[in-house]
Amino acid sequence: MLSIRVLVALACCTLPLAAQHEAGADGRSKHPAMGDAKAIAAGQKLYATSCTGCHGATAEGGRGPNLRQRGMWHPLDDDALFGTIKRGVPGADMPGLNLPDEQVWQIAAFVRSLTAPAIDTHVPGDTAAGESVFWGKAKCGSCHAVRGKGGTFGPDLGNVASMKAAEDIRAAIVDPTGDGFGRYRGVTVKLKSGRSLKGLARNHNNYSIQVQQPDGNLELLHMGDVEVLVFSKTSLMPGDFRERLTKEELDNLVAYLSRQSVRTAVK
Ligand code: HEC
Ligand code: HEC
Structure with a gap:
């Protein structure tokens, strides 16, 4: 009997905590910092x-892994x-953080925003202004289609x-050729076996490279071969485009494209 009352008391105490988590689109609980533009900006500073x-200035990796891939x-x-950010990775090289939970959540929100689909985060910028840059000044629409309008040379x-x-x-806009993530970087590989293949380079490192072939097949090659x-x-x-467009125009373009999805945007 007593233990039940204790349980009930405990359940009551945890309610305010639970209330901080709003339900996400998938029904799972979500901390208010996640996906929040202000929290992400604060987390980026931290x-x-x-x-x-x-992890590198642009989270490209170093002693720790690349956090964008x-x-x-x-x-x-x-x-x-x-938990990982607060406590670090025991046994690996990553230390814990001595910061208030609120700030740890801000960092978590920033790290999440690096990989979360743009449609799931708040992206600052003026989408209407970005739309006019896309179809006007930058002529992106001469190569790219959005909802059935525009060119077909580049991806829809x-x-x-x-x-x-x-x-x-x-990154795709300002540095299409840069090593960025090289999703579309063309590569020709000649193997020691004499075989050659051509395709798009993916996940290249010192040990291996993945080559995506025109039929979409992804082949893993060891650099030793x-x-x-x-x-x-x-x-x-x-x-x-970094030279041809102002920073504001770029921000607005990113904001506009960040709303282009077959799913509906976060509020
Ligand atoms: C002293 C170096 C170091 C610092 C500072 C550091 N990390 Fe790491 N981090 C690592 C290493 C090494 C790993 C890989 C751990 C492993 O082997 O799983 C890692 C892993 C991670 C992972 C992936 C964990 C997983 O389970 O896959 C995340 C996320 C991460 N770090 C975020 C952060 C954030 C955010 C900060 C700053 C608050 C930070 N790290 C500071 C070295 C560091
Ligand atoms: C001359 C044609 C051309 C113009 C103009 C052009 N692009 Fe591209 N774009 C491409 C091609 C081709 C690719 C795919 C190959 C690559 O990335 O090298 C691409 C890739 C992209 C990607 C990555 C798409 C993906 O699915 O990974 C984005 C985002 C993008 N362009 C945005 C823009 C924006 C925004 C503009 C205007 C500022 C623009 N592009 C102007 C041809 C063009």
């Missing part, structure tokens, strides 16, 4: 002081992500916000 040393670290749910961007994080969209590797030097997309 990330710069506490995490860049090991989903495949590099196992996907953690929100609570596990919070009508669902880009479900496929890419906001920062990946930005590779005789020659030649990357195509340029993307087919113009590489000078």
Whole structure:
């Protein structure tokens, strides 16, 4: 009897905590910082002081893994992500953080925003202004279609916000050729066995490379078997948008594309 009362009391105490988590679109609980533009911006500042040393200024990785490529670290749910950042990774090289929980959540929100599809995060910027840059000044629409309108030379961007994080969209615009994530970097590989193949380079590192072939097949090659590797030097997309557009125009473009999804946007 007594123990039941204790349980009831405990359940009451945890209610205010639970109330902080609003239900996400999938019905799972979600901390208010996750996906929140202000929290993400605050988390980015904290990330710069506490995490860049090991994970890199743009989270590209270093002593710690690349935090922008989903495949590099196992996907953690929100609570596990919070716990990892707060307590570190015992046994590995990552220290815990001595910061209030609110700030740890902000960092978690920032780290999540790096991989979350853009449609699931708040992306600052003026989407209407971005839309006019897309079809007007930057002529993106001469190569890309959105909802049936526009060119077909480049990939259709009508669902880009479900496929890419906001920062990946930005990287695709300002640095289509850069090593960024090289999703579309053409490569020709000659193997020691004499076989050659051509395709798009994915997840290239010192040990292996994945080559996506025109039929969509992904083949993993060990660098030890590779005789020659030649990357195509340029993307087919113009590489000078950083010079041709102002920072504000770029922000607005990213905001506009971050809403292009077959799913509905977060409020
Ligand atoms: C001293 C270096 C170092 C610092 C500082 C550091 N990390 Fe790490 N981090 C690592 C290493 C090493 C790993 C890989 C651990 C492992 O082997 O799973 C890692 C792993 C991670 C992972 C993936 C965990 C998993 O289970 O896949 C996340 C997320 C992460 N770090 C976020 C952060 C954030 C956010 C900060 C700043 C608050 C931070 N790290 C600071 C070194 C560091
Ligand atoms: C001359 C044609 C051309 C123009 C103009 C152009 N792009 Fe591209 N774009 C491409 C091609 C081709 C690709 C795919 C190959 C690559 O990335 O190298 C691409 C890729 C992209 C991607 C990545 C898509 C994905 O699914 O990964 C985004 C985002 C993008 N472009 C946005 C833009 C924006 C925004 C503009 C205008 C500022 C623009 N592009 C202008 C041809 C173009």
